Amino acid sequence: MSSQKQAEEAIVSSFDETVPVSAAAGDHLDGKEAEQDDGGDPRHQSEFSLTSIFWHGGSVYDAWFSCASNQVAQVLLTLPYSFSQMGMLSGIILQLFYGIMGSWTAYLISVLYVEYRTRKEKENVSFKNHVIQWFEVLDGLLGPTWKALGLAFNCTFLLFGSVIQLIACASNIYYINDKFDKRTWTYIFGACCATTVFIPSFHNYRIWSFLGLGMTTYTAWYLTIAALIHGQQDPGVIHSGPKKLDLYFTGATNILYTFGGHAVTVEIMHAMWKPQKFKYIYLLATLYVFTLTLPSASAMYWAFGDQLLTHSNAFSLLPRTGWRDAAVILMLIHQFITFGFACTPLYFVWEKVVRMHDTKSIFKRALTRLPVVVPIWFLAIVFPFFGPINSAVGALLVSFTVYIIPAMAHMLTYRSASARLNAAEKPPVFLRSWTAMYIVNAFVVVWVFVVGFGLGGWASVTNFIRQVDTFGLFAKCYQCPPPVAAKHH
Secondary structure, eight states, X not given: OHHHHHHHHHHHHOSSSOOOOOGGGSOTTTTGGGGOSTTOOGGGGGSOOXXXXXXXXXXXXXXXHHHHHHHSSXXXXXXXXXXXXXXXXXXXXXXXXXXXXXXXXXXXXXXXXHHHHHHHHHTTXXXXXXXXXXXXXXXXXXXXXXXXXXXXXXXXXXHHHHHHHHHHHHHHHTTTOOSSOHHHHXXXXXXXXXXXXXXXXXXXXXXXXXXXXXXXHHHHHHHHHHHHHHOSOSTTOOOOOSOOHHHHHHHHHHHHHHTOOGGGHHHHHHTSSXXXXXXXXXXXXXXXXXXXXXXXXXXHHHHHGGGGGGOOSGGGGSOOOHHHHHHHHHHHHHHHHHHHHHHHHHHHHHHHHTXXXXXXXXXXXXXXXXXXXXXXXXXXXXXXXXXXXXXXXXXXXXXXXXXXXXXXXHHHHTOSHHHHHTOSSOOOTTTOSHHHHHHHHHHHHHHIIIIIIIIXXXXXXXXXHHHHHHXXXXXXXXXXXXXXXXXXX
């Protein structure tokens, strides 16, 4: 423990110096984040100042807020739509199932990160001014092929994750201001979200993560209470789900997408002062998220039933009130935050490509990052299908990025007896054996590949093509009411 204490003291005293941590001490990762320029001066951590309170985050609590805030954003508004596709019982069961499965694979990612860091630190590799990313972990543990695989899936998923946030912004603001169509709102919010290029790293999302979770909590309970107050006003409210096989698996993959928000796990861990404490944070965040997603989706489906099949945004069915307008505005702010969460790893990748990742100038890095926003902006205008696009991304990208690849990577990393013997992290207390871990991992790979990617891919792509046929690419106002109805409204 003495080496750990020395490392922590070194953090406070000097930001520019590399912290020596003995490989034999077992606490390799404690305080190593002081080496990053991105997170700000760690000397500020010991001072009571506004900067340290709002800007420099790296604690366990910061990581929990980041995970919980990032896990549920606009998808909160599409889960009632998923319930209408698959029915109440299946919706509840699959939320619990995929929530636990997502927590498991997030745990695997954290274990692999710790393994990678531990091995590199034994080789005296410094990560000063460098943010470790998932594809680098795969490269260090399994080689360049896995690096390419991780990079391709992770970047594509985060790209479309950012696209979805822009689409959601336009969809939501339309319900309190329909003077502009949704495409125009996409242009406007694309410019607003581009300002995230000025946020250096996940260290600097401390206040945003806290506020973001408060905003989604308000919105979730607004949906729940508003739906219960509204009740089943229409005497003919029908709950026919599951009605069609393709709709059922489309809804299921949206839930898969909901609990697959841990594509930024490595970046969140790297922003922590003691990343080895991350192991169960994502599970705790998921348990809180259940208190938001289950009541809101269930109440909305109970109140509106099959009407949700043609209203993928839950706001569209609730009467306009001050409470609803507040929820819309809060979700807009939160989507800006989530856009930053999804885009920041892409910014890092692009910085490394153009060799600007080590620069200390925030303005130079911001200018370097701007080209990343352009394709996101364009794709949001091409595919404005709020709801169906979530399912397609869930089936084709999330299934591999945060479920299949982490499970397979863990199995391959510890396939040899020597790797298991020297593992930085042993099997968790609730499994105890490597064999049990292999069984669980194999189940995750097979289930997600067959049900998530296979059946989910077929269903979500079928539904996505249906939206393209109905509304066309570059749809000006997706699922907007006809002009006459809009005037009466």
